Amino acid sequence: xxxxxxxxxxxxxxxxxxxxxxxxxxxxxxxxxxxxxxxxxxxxxxxxxxxxxxxxxxxxxxxxxxxxxxxxxxxxxxxxxxxxxxxxxxxxxxxxxxxxxxxxxxxxxxxxxxxxxxxxxxxxxxxxxxxxxxxxxxxxxxxxxxxxxxxxxxxxxxxxxxxxxxxxxxxxxxxxxxxxxxxxxxxxxxxxxxxxxxxxxxxxxxxxxxxxxxxxxxxxxxxxxxxxxxxxxxxxxxxxxxxxxxxxxxxxxxxxxxxxxxxxxxxxxxxxxxxxxxxxxxxxxxxxxxxxxxxxxxxxxxxxxxxxxxxxxxxxxxxxxxxxxxxxxxxxxxxxxxxxxxxxxxxxxxxxxxxxxxxxxxxxxxxxxxxxxxxxxxxxxxxxxxxxxxxxxxxxxxxx
Numbered sequence: 001x002x003x004x005x006x007x008x009x010x011x012x013x014x015x016x017x018x019x020x021x022x023x024x025x026x027x028x029x030x031x032x033x034x035x036x037x038x039x040x041x042x043x044x045x046x047x048x049x050x051x052x053x054x055x056x057x058x059x060x061x062x063x064x065x066x067x068x069x070x071x072x073x074x075x076x077x078x079x080x081x082x083x084x085x086x087x088x089x090x091x092x093x094x095x096x097x098x099x100x101x102x103x104x105x106x107x108x109x110x111x112x113x114x115x116x117x118x119x120x121x122x123x124x125x126x127x128x129x130x131x132x133x134x135x136x137x138x139x140x141x142x143x144x145x146x147x148x149x150x151x152x153x154x155x156x157x158x159x160x161x162x163x164x165x166x167x168x169x170x171x172x173x174x175x176x177x178x179x180x181x182x183x184x185x186x187x188x189x190x191x192x193x194x195x196x197x198x199x200x201x202x203x204x205x206x207x208x209x210x211x212x213x214x215x216x217x218x219x220x221x222x223x224x225x226x227x228x229x230x231x232x233x234x235x236x237x238x239x240x241x242x243x244x245x246x247x248x249x250x251x252x253x254x255x256x257x258x259x260x261x262x263x264x265x266x267x268x269x270x271x272x273x274x275x276x277x278x279x280x281x282x283x284x285x286x287x288x289x290x291x292x293x294x295x296x297x298x299x300x301x302x303x304x305x306x307x308x309x310x311x312x313x314x315x316x317x318x319x320x321x322x323x324x325x326x327x328x329x330x331x332x333x334x335x336x337x338x339x340x341x342x343x344x345x346x347x348x349x350x351x352x353x354x355x356x357x358x359x360x361x362x363x364x365x366x367x368x369x370x371x372x373x374x375x376x377x378x379x380x381x382x383x384x385x386x387x388x389x390x391x392x393x394x395x396x397x398x399x400x
Contacts, residue, residue: 001031001377003025003109004032004033004035004102004105005032005033005034005035005110006036006102007110007111008052008111009037011051012043012209013209014117015051017111018034019053020190021188021370025373027367027370028371028374033057033101033102033105034056034057035098036057036058037061038116039116041115043243057101059097061094061116091116092124094116099130102131105131107380108125108135109136109137110136112136120144133159133380133383134158134380134384135376135380136155138155138168140293149176152177159379159384160380161182162183162185163183164184165184165295165315166184167315168315184318185373186318186319186369187295187296187369188299188364189296189303189364189366190276191303194304197281200282202236202238202281202283203282203286203339204240204284204286204306205220205238205239206240206242206285206294206296208242208243208244208292208293210244211242211244212251215289215291216311217254219329219330219335220332221260222258222332223288223336228260234263235339236283237264237265238264239264239282240265240266241270242269245269279303279306280305280306283307284307284308284343285298285301287310288329289316289329290329294316294319298315299319299364302356302360303360305353305354305357306356307325307348307352307353307356308320308324308325309324309325309335310327311328312324312326319364323352323355
């Protein structure tokens with residue numbers, strides 16, 4: 001099977017995801033091509049052109065810096081009037097390049113994130129690119145498509161849609177997308193050989209790309225302060241990592257306002273090996289998310305025997321089931337109490353870690369996720385063939 005994946009090419013969460021999925025599918029004997037362009041997100045990795053892989057069919061578009069940005073992003077009325085035609089032209093050209101590069105693929109698989117890989121691109125690809133099967137992995141929703149839910153009916157042109165979160169499936173089905181097209185497939189993680197470290201210390205929090213968007217940072221800091229006030233000794237240090245670039249000023253101000261400047265360690269953007277080392281030597285992963293997506297940190301936590309205290313949002317139950325230690329994301333008192341109990345029970349943490357590791361080995365490895373994704377491709381190809389039947393034959397097939 002030849003697969004063309006269209007998605008972020010840079011060394012971000014999404015680039016890492018695509019590279020890991022591609023490598024695992026190739027171990028399953030799939031032939032996988034990665035197609036991409038720059039997207040205009042202005043992430044430091046994109047601006048530096050820090051590619052995840054050298055094996056990408058990449059083309060450059062001047063859509064985020066220079067004279068183009070003056071026209072596209074200027075608040076001036078006269079220039080703003082040019083914005084939509086210019087963006088439409090950019091999308092049209094991009095889609096044509098994607099179509100040419102993916103010609104001959106059995107499956108075209110779009111990784112929808114934001115900006116030039118957002119909903120407008122996904123919808124245009126569904127309308128313009130003819131392929132034996134077309135699949136969308138929906139990582140994020142654009143503000144426009146949530147403000148105008150009727151737009152999401154365009155997803156019904158796809159042959160399959162992948163989400164990592166049952167709540168995301170429920171949301172887009174409510175927007176008019178056929179439930180039969182939507183498949184929940186977990187985000188994968190690397191399952192390395194594991195030796196329990198002699199000492200574990202610290203709490204770990206993943207801030208993703210947007211630290212203050214749906215992550216529950218304020219609730220976590222409030223809970224940490226309560227923990228610090230209640231415990232007879234200082235609580236473990238809180239370590240924060242993610243792809244958010246320089247620490248946002250409002251996050252630094254929040255830490256300062258809670259009086260926790262000396263208790264929080266900003267680790268920033270870590271390599272995969274550094275993240276695995278961090279999770280392996282930490283005591284608890286804390287994820288009081290109310291939105292966003294937490295498949296990456298929760299998978300790494302499970303693979304490294306790290307207990308997870310979290311909400312039931314962000315795809316966390318889909319990834320670790322009943323093995324999470326769940327709290328209400330809006331209640332810092334509850335989170336503090338749960339943290340205190342978990343930190344005070346080393347035997348419980350060890351048992352929880354062992355169960356998480358066993359679960360990860362069964363369900364979260366990239367080879368398992370690749371197999372599940374290839375199953376989606378097969379379902380998509382069947383759906384595509386069904387669409388091509390004449391109406392009378394399609395009715396007979398649907399009743400069979």
